[in-house]
Amino acid sequence: MKKFSLKYFILLVVLAAIFSQPVFAYVMSSTNYRVQFDSVNNAGGIGTSTNYKIEDTMGEIASGSATSTNFKLRAGYQQMDQSTFLTMSVSGSPVVLSSIGGLTGGESNGSLAVGVLTNNSAGYSLKIKSTTDPALKSASSSFPNYPAGVNSDFTWSSAETSSAFGFTPEGADLVQKYLDNGSICNQSGGSDTADKCWDYFLTTDEQVSSSDSSNDPTVATTTIKVKAKSGSQNVQQSGEYTATIVITGTSN
16 A cells, blocks of 8 residues: 655735735726725815824714624725725645555545635635645655646546546635536536536636625635545555645735
């Protein structure tokens, strides 16, 4: 029996989103300007001095902050003018897969969950990539990347004469490439069928999830499922195989 051990070391690149200039949706624009928020009031403006800056409005109705278990309301221009944040969390990392028979073949599966929380009114994007090509490697051998085409494959399909390593994402915010109609992936308006739409890790960012609005205070979770498989007619060199995956979350 030849033993394969797979580990994921997750690097979350979120500092640019946390410390970058706030990004908002906008209500109107022209060639040279964007108006982030508009307000109907009696008076207001911006005042500055050597040490202070003030923005004020007068005459707005029903402005202020209100919260409940599921919602946060910031009514009025000054209440809405706030900095954005984006936080990420990972559950199930590193992923350690079970051993696979080097001569007899077999498969091993694992998963990790990535949570994203942002108050950015334009939402977030979640991207994933490998640091190597192919992604899953040992000191002297590798698993070829899963042989997906332009679209992801609805059902995992790899030759019995070779090995392969790939992934499929699951969650409420998946991009179109990973949505299906029950038999074909990359379907506009499709759904997320469990354990379907398999793909391979690129060495450049591949978007897997996105939203176009704030999800605060409810965390949006994307689960990354991975599979390593060696066919029954394949001989895979023994060793410990490792893939290093980078997951990046940014504000839109």
